[in-house]
Amino acid sequence: xxxxxxxxxxxxxxxxxxxxxxxxxxxxxxxxxxxxxxxxxxxxxxxxxxxxxxxxxxxxxxxxxxxxxxxxxxxxxxxxxxxxxxxxxxxxxxxxxxxxxxxxxxxxxxxxxxxxxxxxxxxxxxxxxxxxxxxxxxxxxxxxxxxxxxxxxxxxxxxxxxxxxxxxxxxxxxxxxxxxxxxxxxxxxxx
Amino acid sequence: xxxxxxxxxxxxxxxxxxxxxxxxxxxxxxxxxxxxxxxxxxxxxxxxxxxxxxxxxxxxxxxxxxxxxxxxxxxxxxxxxxxxxxxxxxxxxxxxxxxxxxxxxxxxxxxxxxxxxxxxxxxxxxxxxxxxxxxxxxxxxxxxxxxxxxxxxxxxxxxxxxxxxxx
Numbered sequence: 001x002x003x004x005x006x007x008x009x010x011x012x013x014x015x016x017x018x019x020x021x022x023x024x025x026x027x028x029x030x031x032x033x034x035x036x037x038x039x040x041x042x043x044x045x046x047x048x049x050x051x052x053x054x055x056x057x058x059x060x061x062x063x064x065x066x067x068x069x070x071x072x073x074x075x076x077x078x079x080x081x082x083x084x085x086x087x088x089x090x091x092x093x094x095x096x097x098x099x100x101x102x103x104x105x106x107x108x109x110x111x112x113x114x115x116x117x118x119x120x121x122x123x124x125x126x127x128x129x130x131x132x133x134x135x136x137x138x139x140x141x142x143x144x145x146x147x148x149x150x151x152x153x154x155x156x157x158x159x160x161x162x163x164x165x166x167x168x169x170x171x172x173x174x175x176x177x178x179x180x181x182x183x184x185x186x187x188x189x190x191x
Numbered sequence: 192x193x194x195x196x197x198x199x200x201x202x203x204x205x206x207x208x209x210x211x212x213x214x215x216x217x218x219x220x221x222x223x224x225x226x227x228x229x230x231x232x233x234x235x236x237x238x239x240x241x242x243x244x245x246x247x248x249x250x251x252x253x254x255x256x257x258x259x260x261x262x263x264x265x266x267x268x269x270x271x272x273x274x275x276x277x278x279x280x281x282x283x284x285x286x287x288x289x290x291x292x293x294x295x296x297x298x299x300x301x302x303x304x305x306x307x308x309x310x311x312x313x314x315x316x317x318x319x320x321x322x323x324x325x326x327x328x329x330x331x332x333x334x335x336x337x338x339x340x341x342x343x344x345x346x347x348x349x350x351x352x353x354x355x356x357x358x
Contacts, residue, residue, distance in 0.1 A: 043260065046304040113273055139277040146302040148260035148274055 045146050045165045052079070052156045053144040057134035060111050060119055067134045069108060072156070076183060078107045079154040080130070080170075081142060084118040086150040092169035093126050099175055100129035105155075105183060109133030112142045112150055155179055157186045211343040215336065246286065253282055253292060257299055258309045266309050 047053075056068040069079065080096060082089040100107055109130035111119045116135060123133070136142055145154065155164040164182050166174060241247040254268035259275040267275040267282070278299075285295045299307045311317045 043304060043306050046301060113277070139273070140281075143277060143281055143302060146304070148303065 042167045043148070045162070047146050047162045048165060050162060051160050052154070052162050053141070055134065055136075055141040055144065057136055057141060060109070060116065060123075060133035060135040063116075063135060067108075067132045069156070072106065072108065073160060074158055076105050076158050076186060077156050078105050078179075079110055079145070079156060080107055081110045081112050081145070081147050081150045081152040081154075082133075083112045083114040083150050084122040085114065088169040089151045090126075092151055092171065093129070095169075095171045095175065096129035097127050098172060099170075104180070106131040110141060110145075110147075111135050111137075112147065113137065113139045155182060155186075208340070208343060211339045214339055218335070241283075241286075249292070250283065250286060253286075253295060254279055256296070256309050257282070258307050260303060260307060 052069060054068070054070060056066050056070070059065045059067045069077070078099075096107060099105075107130050109132065111133045114135075114137065116137070119133070119135075123130075134141070139147075145152075149167065151167075151169055153166040153170050154162050157163045163186055164178060166178060241250055251268060255266050257267045257278060259265045259267045259270035259272050259278070261272040261274050262270045265272075265275070267278045282295065285298060290298070296308065305312055305314075311320060313321055
């Protein structure tokens with residue numbers, strides 16, 4: 001009895017010696033493989049569910065006129081952070097124009113750290129999807145909104161809460177998938 | 192049963208343990224030297240500094256605690272990105288308003304999340320992260336000690352070693 005117990009125990013110990021490193025390697029492979037598909041660029045915003053920071057800035061098209069997001073109080077709006085220097089903004093511009101045309105929600109522009117002339121030329125040559133663009137030449141309001149890279153698009157509810165933030169170029173698929181359902185949900189609960 | 196297997200722990204225990212100890216000591220000294228000789232990185236901040244050296248030191252220290260969110264692996268003290276410059280300006284202004292270090296770090300995390308802190312906060316979610324160096328050192332150290340002690344207790348079969356057979 002005793003001898004058979006030793007006999008069965010010894011080989012199993014030897015097997016573990018080989019299985020353990022292989023198992024560890026496999027675990028690492030799984031971890032790395034899963035990490036491959038993970039988006040490490042997009043940082044979650046701590047502002048989701050918080051009141052949207054208030055701002056008052058000069059309008060891009062007329063610096064003598066102020067524009068404030070307080071003007072949108074009581075209605076849902078989108079704040080899109082853009083700059084004429086930003087490649088991703090160029091990419092999403094067509095989608096923004098289409099969204100603006102659908103008229104579901106007003107898009108407020110935040111022109112971030114931009115050259116004003118270049119920004120005006122951009123809107124003139126590519127089309128203007130914004131109800132208005134605020135000129136944030138020093139990037140102060142962008143910091144308040146936790147902006148770290150344009151384009152960034154915020155959805156603000158009628159209650160003035162940031163309910164969604166999209167980082168990177170927008171397109172109609174993303175709009176339909178993320179923004180539209182959220183707008184419908186917020187619209188129902190808001191009334 | 193014991194006759195089937197030669198006892199490998201018997202020969203020259205004392206002599207070989209001394210050698211194992213020396214190896215461990217050298218390893219420990221190397222680790223200590225790496226820690227002590229570490230050079231602090233110098234900042235590339237070109238913005239006008241505070242006149243008061245105490246404030247300037249505080250400013251530099253805070254700038255080294257905040258991450259540039261564009262470059263990710265750099266602090267705002269080390270980064271040339273426009274956002275880093277904006278955040279440095281914000282930092283100077285907050286200091287100018289007399290905000291405390293905690294208030295400034297809170298201001299940044301309220302907007303950018305914990306990720307903006309170059310040094311992650313000690314919260315349950317980061318316990319493993321903070322414990323990792325100690326755990327790895329303990330694990331590796333234990334493994335190394337076990338291997339070194341075990342090998343040193345094996346009979347020395349290297350003929351070129353003058354210590355052959357000495358116990």
